[in-house]
Amino acid sequence: MSKKSKKKGAFIIEREYIDDQRIIEPEHLKLEEVDMSGRWGVLVLPRTIEEFNHSLYEEIKNHPRGRNIHKCWQCGNCTAACPVAEENPLFNPRYFIHIVKMGYKLELEKFKDYIYLCGSCGRCSEVCPKGVDPSGVMEAIGTVLRRYKL
Amino acid sequence: MRTENPVLIIGGGPAGLRAAVDLSEMGIEVILVEKRNELGGAPVRWKYKTLAPMMRPTEEVMNPLIEHVEKSELVKVYKNSIVEEAKGNAGNFVIRIKNGLDNRVESLNVSAIIVATGFEHFDARIDPRYGYGKNPNVIGIHELEAMLKSGRVVKHDGQPPERIAFIFCVGSRDRATNPWCCTVCCGVSIKQAIELKEILPDSQIYMIYMDVRTFGLWEKLYWKSMEEYGINYIRGRVSEIYYTGEKLLVKGEDTLVRGPFEVLFDMVVLAVGMEPGQGTKQVAKALDLAINEFGFLEPKHPNIHHDSSKEGIFLAGACVAPMSVEEAIAEGSAAAMQVVKLLHRLAKPIEAR
Numbered sequence: 001m002s003k004k005s006k007k008k009g010a011f012i013i014e015r016e017y018i019d020d021q022r023i024i025e026p027e028h029l030k031l032e033e034v035d036m037s038g039r040w041g042v043l044v045l046p047r048t049i050e051e052f053n054h055s056l057y058e059e060i061k062n063h064p065r066g067r068n069i070h071k072c073w074q075c076g077n078c079t080a081a082c083p084v085a086e087e088n089p090l091f092n093p094r095y096f097i098h099i100v101k102m103g104y105k106l107e108l109e110k111f112k113d114y115i116y117l118c119g120s121c122g123r124c125s126e127v128c129p130k131g132v133d134p135s136g137v138m139e140a141i142g143t144v145l146r147r148y149k150l
Numbered sequence: 151m152r153t154e155n156p157v158l159i160i161g162g163g164p165a166g167l168r169a170a171v172d173l174s175e176m177g178i179e180v181i182l183v184e185k186r187n188e189l190g191g192a193p194v195r196w197k198y199k200t201l202a203p204m205m206r207p208t209e210e211v212m213n214p215l216i217e218h219v220e221k222s223e224l225v226k227v228y229k230n231s232i233v234e235e236a237k238g239n240a241g242n243f244v245i246r247i248k249n250g251l252d253n254r255v256e257s258l259n260v261s262a263i264i265v266a267t268g269f270e271h272f273d274a275r276i277d278p279r280y281g282y283g284k285n286p287n288v289i290g291i292h293e294l295e296a297m298l299k300s301g302r303v304v305k306h307d308g309q310p311p312e313r314i315a316f317i318f319c320v321g322s323r324d325r326a327t328n329p330w331c332c333t334v335c336c337g338v339s340i341k342q343a344i345e346l347k348e349i350l351p352d353s354q355i356y357m358i359y360m361d362v363r364t365f366g367l368w369e370k371l372y373w374k375s376m377e378e379y380g381i382n383y384i385r386g387r388v389s390e391i392y393y394t395g396e397k398l399l400v401k402g403e404d405t406l407v408r409g410p411f412e413v414l415f416d417m418v419v420l421a422v423g424m425e426p427g428q429g430t431k432q433v434a435k436a437l438d439l440a441i442n443e444f445g446f447l448e449p450k451h452p453n454i455h456h457d458s459s460k461e462g463i464f465l466a467g468a469c470v471a472p473m474s475v476e477e478a479i480a481e482g483s484a485a486a487m488q489v490v491k492l493l494h495r496l497a498k499p500i501e502a503r
Contacts, residue, residue, distance in 0.1 A: 107407060
């Protein structure tokens, strides 16, 4: 029985290249009766996007404030106008909309704590040329993430 | 106003037909030389279903032109023919028309020449990334257009595709192939995606683009496809298409996420660009016309397409630069106008010219 490392996959060489979300560290792993727990059992998921999964996107589209997400064409007016994005580069409403639309769940998990940084000031919705209402979409994403306890 | 010598138009596509219609309506005799065995150019040859951006049936645009030309007593049509040689000056060119079927050669005198030899679609086999010609279900937009027109879009096994990718800029905007933008393939691909969605409402369609260049009023198509038809857009490029024996594994990069993707598709449609065809090259040689670095015919002045490098020879349509059908038709009219101006000038006594 091995101890779980303090940081996920801390023993991995060049660890900083890999996102936390992509490291799978099962506490107990048995393969054909052989105990594979510990370092041997650690998996790194590939970065390659293998599927466009629209289930989360459909849920957000059904949320009253997320219903215009499909109109987004990734111009970036929202992020350019966002006072939070100005302070924190990891808060990027344009990017959040894209990863939701394409269903990149792992990527969304990486940013799950940042989506709530939205202060609902509404500047993004004022400047959006297509009427996406990004501020509403942020709220919808938050709601759906809570639904899945992410 | 009738002249002694008729006007020669090379190419029976939208530009050439429009010029022939305009000149004959002004009472000027026209000789229309077409390399293929039918009139109408690319829209007829590749069986375009509708024309962007208004999605008007191709027949509504092309048939009146074709019918007028075929019925008019002032237009003599030479099908299956090419112009081998042209000598002389504005007002009196001596041309040789060769019939490609029986190799019969005819010499004629013409007063002016309009070159409207159009374009060819890029041959996607030249770019090995897409496996076009090898992978089943990897087709060009020109081939999809004919499928849409027949109302039956199916894979090689006869089943309708569920997930379809369009790849923009195939052969275009790339130094390895053609470094120019073909200007219409974005709009045409989007138009086709909308038509696909109407035939196959449950299909998922992804547009893999570098830029979306739906210029002018064509922008409406782009908005409509996204907002009303739920078509997905991925900014990125495709590096390889691999046929698994059942589906197509499309490898590429989503440049907005900065991440590679490998996703299975049922069908891949390549937005093949436009390039000068053999016809344009042959005419440039036969008429000794200037060509630009890309192989398109070079106008005398930049921004003014209709004057060629030689007096009495005028240019119209996609042999000058990639363009849409609507633009080619307008250029046909513009070239016809220049011919009328020339004939008017030549009809005056020499000292009054």
